[in-house]
Amino acid sequence: MPESNDHSMTRRNFLATSGTALAAAASPFATGIAGAQSKKLKVATVGTGSRGTLTWGIPVVKGYSDVVEFVGLCDINSKRVKVAQGMMGISAPTFTDFDEMVKKTRPDAVIITTVDGTHWRYIVRALELGCDAISEKPMCTNEEQCQAILDAAKRTGRKVTVTFNARHGREDKRVKQLLMEKAVGDVVSVDFHEYLDTSHGADYFRRWHYLKENSGTLLVHKASHHFDQANWWLNSTPTEVSAYGELKVYGRNGTFRSTHCRVCPFKQQCKFYWDITKSERMKEMYTDCESEDGYLRDACLFRENCNIYDTMSVRVKYENDVMLTYTANTYQPFEGQAIAFNGTKGRLDANHFGGGGYSQGEVRLTRAFGKSEVIRDFEERREGGHGGSDTSIQDLVFRGKPDPDPLGLRADLRAGAFGSLIGIAAYHSIERGGETVKISDLVKL
Numbered sequence: 208m209p210e211s212n213d214h215s216m217t218r219r220n221f222l223a224t225s226g227t228a229l230a231a232a233a234s235p236f237a238t239g240i241a242g243a244q245s246k247k248l249k250v251a252t253v254g255t256g257s258r259g260t261l262t263w264g265i266p267v268v269k270g271y272s273d274v275v276e277f278v279g280l281c282d283i284n285s286k287r288v289k290v291a292q293g294m295m296g297i298s299a300p301t302f303t304d305f306d307e308m309v310k311k312t313r314p315d316a317v318i319i320t321t322v323d324g325t326h327w328r329y330i331v332r333a334l335e336l337g338c339d340a341i342s343e344k345p346m347c348t349n350e351e352q353c354q355a356i357l358d359a360a361k362r363t364g365r366k367v368t369v370t371f372n373a374r375h376g377r378e379d380k381r382v383k384q385l386l387m388e389k390a391v392g393d394v395v396s397v398d399f400h401e402y403l404d405t406s407h408g409a410d411y412f413r414r415w416h417y418l419k420e421n422s423g424t425l426l427v428h429k430a431s432h433h434f435d436q437a438n439w440w441l442n443s444t445p446t447e448v449s450a451y452g453e454l455k456v457y458g459r460n461g462t463f464r465s466t467h468c469r470v471c472p473f474k475q476q477c478k479f480y481w482d483i484t485k486s487e488r489m490k491e492m493y494t495d496c497e498s499e500d501g502y503l504r505d506a507c508l509f510r511e512n513c514n515i516y517d518t519m520s521v522r523v524k525y526e527n528d529v530m531l532t533y534t535a536n537t538y539q540p541f542e543g544q545a546i547a548f549n550g551t552k553g554r555l556d557a558n559h560f561g562g563g564g565y566s567q568g569e570v571r572l573t574r575a576f577g578k579s580e581v582i583r584d585f586e587e588r589r590e591g592g593h594g595g596s597d598t599s600i601q602d603l604v605f606r607g608k609p610d611p612d613p614l615g616l617r618a619d620l621r622a623g624a625f626g627s628l629i630g631i632a633a634y635h636s637i638e639r640g641g642e643t644v645k646i647s648d649l650v651k652l
């Protein structure tokens with residue numbers, strides 16, 4: 208089984224284009240390699256909100272300053288970008304204009320942590336200005352954006368990395384290993400169910416995600432994690448998608464609404480009422496910055512113009528004939544995932560549930576006509592966000608570790624494209640009454 212998710216890339220040229228071989232070329236994959244170079248990777252960030260500051264900011268300053276130097280920070284919100292600078296404790300200059308930042312600070316790579324629908328603009332521009340791009344997922348939210356990125360990468364020869372940290376969970380890595388070892392034979396179908404609760408799930412409807420033009424719906428914003436995992440686990444390429452989606456609880460379904468929680472006359476009766484002012488960090492990062500862009504972090508999740516789905520069901524066909532059934536639901540009493548790989552020689556289950564007084568989780572391998580065993584030999588849990596997966600991906604991006612990378616953890620341009628394209632195809636299918644959408648009709652790869 209190829210070790211990279213990129214089928215066009217052999218093991219040999221993967222090594223040649225990553226890690227040691229490019230140590231002098233100021234690429235994010237070259238920089239950290241075993242202290243072999245004296246130059247630090249110069250990075251600039253665009254989008255200094257929560258993810259840009261709390262994941263790709265503070266922990267990088269703390270844990271990677273030997274190999275990374277922030278040279279600039281940019282955000283459309285001039286106050287928030289200053290807040291980020293303070294929280295990160297750096298003196299790198301702040302900007303509200305991306306081109307100006309790149310031209311003045313000459314970074315080697317740009318970290319893109321803006322609203323999803325704007326990633327493509329900064330990826331394309333970073334590449335055109337001679338930088339590599341390290342983009343948060345999803346890489347893009349529609350097929351035109353995807354094509355623009357693919358074309359820009361081809362034109363410039365620069366590198367795009369998409370930070371799919373969900374590949375980096377220790378259970379997720381173990382699942383990949385078991386599938387590579389063909390523990391269940393050939394996978395024939397996958398059942399993937401995502402459950403978000405009335406806190407985490409609801410939050411997407413308060414935030415910018417509630418509009419498709421910002422997030423590409425949760426089929427792109429959220430499910431790009433899961434579709435990327437599926438593509439990576441199955442080591443195959445999605446070809447056809449059909450889907451249904453509904454908005455049943457949030458948005459126009461509310462019986463009362465306001466602009467945002469702080470001024471809401473229904474505070475007493477709304478089960479979703481949230482007092483943002485109780486968090487100093489939220490105040491500093493969002494409410495104190497409202498004067499600049501009017502963005503309300505505690506906006507009403509019953510806004511009538513919400514145009515994304517809270518209930519989703521998707522079918523995906525892969526090049527290797529695997530069938531994936533995916534569902535996502537955003538108003539559950541607890542959080543969780545139930546994933547099953549049904550193979551010719553058995554079944555692999557990866558489940559976890561938590562919250563609402565309920566907690567359960569295991570990875571279980573059941574061989575056909577054989578034993579069922581709970582898998583426990585995971586790598587040690589790392590410190591850091593998302594159960595340590597954020598630290599694992601930072602090691603990969605800034606230190607080129609693990610090297611070699613037998614699980615193919617690195618997500619490149621192609622992985623970024625397919626991670627988004629399934630969700631894009633799914634919302635097109637929903638808009639066309641469940642019609643099958645071919646991925647090859649969306650972009651020219």
Ligand SMILES: NC(=O)c1ccc[n+]([C@@H]2O[C@H](COP(=O)([O-])OP(=O)(O)OC[C@H]3O[C@@H](n4cnc5c(N)ncnc54)[C@H](O)[C@@H]3O)[C@@H](O)[C@H]2O)c1
Pocket residue numbers: 253254255256257258259281282283284287320321322323325343344345370371372415428593
């Ligand atoms: N991989 C993960 O686990 C994970 C987790 C959370 C968020 N994310 C991703 O990180 C990104 C940021 O999400 P967040 O939760 O930090 O949101 P956020 O709202 O906290 O931050 C977004 C920032 O982008 C800025 N911004 C918006 N439009 C911009 C533009 N056109 N130009 C420059 N700046 C702009 C906003 O002012 C804000 O500061 C999103 O793409 C999201 O999908 C990934």
